[in-house]
Amino acid sequence: MTLTSYIFGIVSAALILVVAIELLRRGQLRERHAIWWILAGVLALIAGVFPATLEWAADLIGIVVPTNLVFFVSIAIILLVCLQHSSELTRLEDKARTLAEHVAMLEERVSTLEGGGSPPRPE
Amino acid sequence: MRGAPPFQATPAADSNRIAAVPAPFAHTLVVMPAFNEEASVAATVREVTEALPGIEILVVDDGSTDATVAAAQAAGARVASLPFNLGVGGAMRLGFRYALRNGFHNVVQIDADGQHDPADVPSLLNELEGCDLVLGARFAGTGDYEVRGPRRWAMVVLATILSRTSGTRLSDTTSGFRASGPRAVALFARHYPAEYLGDTVESLVIASRAGLTVRQVPVSMRTRAGGVPSHNPLRATAYLARATMALTFAFMRPVSTYRGENP
Numbered sequence: 001m002t003l004t005s006y007i008f009g010i011v012s013a014a015l016i017l018v019v020a021i022e023l024l025r026r027g028q029l030r031e032r033h034a035i036w037w038i039l040a041g042v043l044a045l046i047a048g049v050f051p052a053t054l055e056w057a058a059d060l061i062g063i064v065v066p067t068n069l070v071f072f073v074s075i076a077i078i079l080l081v082c083l084q085h086s087s088e089l090t091r092l093e094d095k096a097r098t099l100a101e102h103v104a105m106l107e108e109r110v111s112t113l114e115g116g117g118s119p120p121r122p123e
Numbered sequence: 124m125r126g127a128p129p130f131q132a133t134p135a136a137d138s139n140r141i142a143a144v145p146a147p148f149a150h151t152l153v154v155m156p157a158f159n160e161e162a163s164v165a166a167t168v169r170e171v172t173e174a175l176p177g178i179e180i181l182v183v184d185d186g187s188t189d190a191t192v193a194a195a196q197a198a199g200a201r202v203a204s205l206p207f208n209l210g211v212g213g214a215m216r217l218g219f220r221y222a223l224r225n226g227f228h229n230v231v232q233i234d235a236d237g238q239h240d241p242a243d244v245p246s247l248l249n250e251l252e253g254c255d256l257v258l259g260a261r262f263a264g265t266g267d268y269e270v271r272g273p274r275r276w277a278m279v280v281l282a283t284i285l286s287r288t289s290g291t292r293l294s295d296t297t298s299g300f301r302a303s304g305p306r307a308v309a310l311f312a313r314h315y316p317a318e319y320l321g322d323t324v325e326s327l328v329i330a331s332r333a334g335l336t337v338r339q340v341p342v343s344m345r346t347r348a349g350g351v352p353s354h355n356p357l358r359a360t361a362y363l364a365r366a367t368m369a370l371t372f373a374f375m376r377p378v379s380t381y382r383g384e385n386p
C-alpha cells in the first residue's frame with residue numbers, strides 16, 4: 001500500500017462522516033437515518049487509519065483478501081439502509097392513506113353542513 | 124356476543140342524519156367504491172335506492188378523474204372523495220370508518236359497475252343477523268356467472284383454504300358483494316388492506332383470525348358492463364401467485380395485530 005492510497009482511504013472515510021454530520025447539524029437528516037451512515041464512516045475511518053485492524057478482522061473470519069471484507073460490510077450496510085427506507089416508505093404510505101381518509105370524511109361533512117354536497121335523499 | 128342487533132332502532136351518535144329513514148335499513152350503509160365510473164355509478168345508485176327504499180348510500184370516489192362525483196351526487200348518494208387512488212381496499216376502509224363515525228351498524232359493499240343485484244341485499248342482511256360477515260357467492264346456484272381454466276382453479280384453491288380458516292364452506296372468496304355486521308365494521312375500520320386482493324382474500328383471513336363468524340349466501344351475478352373476466356393463462360397464474368402471497372402474509376401476521384383501539 002502506497003502513502004497515496006493510505007491517505008485516499010482516510011479522506012474518503014472522513015468525507016462520509018463530514019457530510020453525514022453536516023446534514024444532521026442542518027436538520028436535513030434525522031438521527032435514526034444518520035446513525036447508519038455515521039457507523040459506516042467510523043468503520044471506514046478505523047480501517048483507513050489502522051489497516052492492521054482490517055487484516056486482523058479478515059483473518060479472524062477467514063477471509064483471505066482483506067479488501068473483500070470491506071466490500072462485504074459496505075454492501076451489508078447499504079442493504080440494511082435500503083430495507084429501512086422501504087419500511088419507512090410503507091409507514092409513510094400508511095399515514096398518507098389515513099390522511100386521505102380524514103380529508104375525504106371532513107370534505108363530505110363540510111359539504112353536508114353547508115347543505116350543498118350530499119343532497120337530501122329522494123323520498 | 125355481538126354489539127347490537129342490526130335491525131334494532133337505537134338512538135345513534137349522529138341520529139339526526141339517519142332518524143328519518145324507516146327500518147329495516149335504518150342502520151345499514153351501502154358503500155360503493157367507484158373509480159372512474161361516471162357511466163354506471165348514477166344508474167347503480169338509483170337502482171339500489173329503488174330496490175331498497177330508505178337505505179343510505181355512500182359512494183367512495185377513489186380519486187376519479189372523470190365526473191363520477193357529480194354523477195353520484197346527482198343520483199342522491201352521499202359522496203366521500205379520496206384525494207388520490209387507494210384501490211378498492213382503501214376505499215372500503217374509508218367506508219367502514221365513515222359508518223363507524225356516523226352511527227351505522229352494518230355496511231353492505233356493492234360495486235359501482237352494476238354487476239351486483241341490489242335485490243339480493245335483504246337476504247345478505249337476513250343472514251347477517253346470525254353472524255358477522257356475509258359473502259354474496261356467485262357460484263352458489265343463482266345467476267349465469269361462470270369462470271373457467273386456471274383462474275377457476277385459483278378460486279377453488281382460495282375457497283378451500285379460506286373455508287378451513289373460517290370454518291364455513293365458502294365457494295366464492297373473491298366476491299366484492301358482502302355485508303359486514305357491527306363487529307366486522309369495527310374491525311375493518313382499523314384493518315382493511317389496501318393491497319391487491321387484500322380487500323377480498325386477506326380481509327377474510329383477518330375476520331376469521333379475529334374470531335368473527337363468516338357465512339355465504341348465493342347471489343345472482345350479472346356479466347360485467349366493462350367486458351368479461353380475463354382468461355389469459357399467464358394472468359391467471361400471476362393471479363394465483365399473488366393470491367398465494369396475500370394468503371401467506373395474512374397468516375404470518377401476529378393475531379394481536381387485530382386487537383386494539385378504534386380509529
